[in-house]
Amino acid sequence: MKKRIGIIGDDYKDDSLPYKILLSKKFDAKEAEFIPLLNGIKGNNYKKICRALPIEVRKYSLDYVICSSDLDTTKEDTLAIKNKEEQWFNPINTSIDKKGLFFLVISELEALILADINTFNRLYNVSINFGRKDPMMQSSPKELLKNKTALPKKYHETHAVSIFSELNFDTVYQNHLGFQNFIEQLEAILKKSKKK
Secondary structure, three states: OOEEEEEEOOOHHHHHHHHHHHHHOOOOOOOEEEEEOOOOOOOOOHHHHHHHHHHHHHHOOOOEEEEEEEOOOOOOOHHHHHHHHHHHHHHHHHHOOOOEEEEEEOOOOHHHHHOOHHHHHHHHOOOOOOOOOOHHHOOOHHHHHHHOOOOOOOOOHHHHHHHHHHOOHHHHHHHOHHHHHHHHHHHHHHHHHHHO
8 A cells, every 4th residue: 555655854855755756756656655755844943843844744634744955064963963963853743643754864965865876077168086985975965066167057956856856766775874764764664564
């Protein structure tokens, strides 16, 4: 039975919609439907999210909600990771009866773009050599992409939807350990749901 999964990110257009595009490349439409939520509410405003999200969960009859947020630091910052989970995700998850799936993006959405840098290079006609470096260890990946591109095709976060439409899911999965871990959790949840 198909699962209906909401998505909230730091920004509806620049985060939630791109995640839907990327996840839809992996999961069959008969298996999961991804629904971006809370257009107009920024992801850092967890109090507004806690008030509005339960209404959306009922409105769309959601089975789960992916709660995604940027960490804005590296994966070695264990205190920041713990604080984000306790102070941001846990209250949101409680407000929707524990239907939340936490996806902490380290450090920014742009780290997922770095995981398939060849696609970005092709789209922007640049040659960023990211090599085998862990995208989660890159500080300020957004600034890196901005600094390596130039007008008339300078990178901007509002380009995320068009870039994510071109990204190769398998390449991102292979090169971004945090995304890989999240996908494996999501697959396990969907597999478990099928058995019920």
